[in-house]
Amino acid sequence: NAGVTQTPKFRILKIGQSMTLQCTQDMNHNYMYWYRQDPGMGLKLIYYSVGAGITDKGEVPNGYNVSRSTTEDFPLRLELAAPSQTSVYFCASSYSVSGRSWEQFFGPGTRLTVL
Amino acid sequence: AQSVTQLGSHVSVSEGALVLLRCNYSSSVPPYLFWYVQYPNQGLQLLLKYTSAATLVKGINGFEAEFKKSETSFHLTKPSAHMSDAAEYFCAMTDSGGYQKVTFGTGTKLQVIP
Numbered sequence: 001n002a003g004v005t006q007t008p009k010f011r012i013l014k015i016g017q018s019m020t021l022q023c024t025q026d027m028n029h030n031y032m033y034w035y036r037q038d039p040g041m042g043l044k045l046i047y048y049s050v051g052a053g054i055t056d057k058g059e060v061p062n063g064y065n066v067s068r069s070t071t072e073d074f075p076l077r078l079e080l081a082a083p084s085q086t087s088v089y090f091c092a093s094s095y096s097v098s099g100r101s102w103e104q105f106f107g108p109g110t111r112l113t114v115l
Numbered sequence: 116a117q118s119v120t121q122l123g124s125h126v127s128v129s130e131g132a133l134v135l136l137r138c139n140y141s142s143s144v145p146p147y148l149f150w151y152v153q154y155p156n157q158g159l160q161l162l163l164k165y166t167s168a169a170t171l172v173k174g175i176n177g178f179e180a181e182f183k184k185s186e187t188s189f190h191l192t193k194p195s196a197h198m199s200d201a202a203e204y205f206c207a208m209t210d211s212g213g214y215q216k217v218t219f220g221t222g223t224k225l226q227v228i229p
Contacts, residue, residue: 043205106151106159109156
């Protein structure tokens with residue numbers, strides 16, 4: 001049981017490049033999330049999904065896209081990378097009880113630098 | 116709108132001293148509340164959670180938190196700090212609008228002084 005895995009762990013992008021951050025969970029959780037963490041700012045929700053085929057915007061979705069074709073995978077796509085997207089990205093998953101998100105399980109993070 | 120406020124972005128305690136990390140919330144519905152810990156270069160992991168059962172919640176590593184509705188607080192405590200407790204701690208709550216989203220506080224970095 002690997003939990004939540006993320007790849008890559010580190011990445012440096014040039015301005016304008018694109019990339020996909022991968023996230024996979026093996027706990028059969030229906031809810032999945034993408035956050036970014038900037039120093040002193042806590043976690044900001046980018047996108048979330050409540051099940052395969054269903055995604056919705058979080059607090060800071062601009063410049064990102066997601067898809068959820070399977071329960072296990074929730075990739076985050078960065079189009080036209082900008083320096084403002086330099087951050088640490090965390091994927092998380094959770095189960096729900098009566099429609100309410102329970103505790104979240106986090107991946108180890110991807111540290112992205114855009115130069 | 117719901118919110119989570121953590122008082123003090125940095126807290127320093129001596130080894131063996133009481134740890135108290137403060138969290139206040141604002142919610143229009145009964146909240147579910149969580150404390151997470153983040154060690155350097157790692158993801159967050161759950162310390163404990165409150166989901167409307169007992170108001171005093173015990174978690175891992177000797178931490179506990181008490182839900183106080185009258186004070187809208189969920190402070191995290193540990194009687195005696197260890198060096199290994201040095202980390203960043205996040206308070207979080209579920210979203211009142213749809214229950215799928217979780218709102219995080221901005222975090223408190225705990226330093227333990229030998």
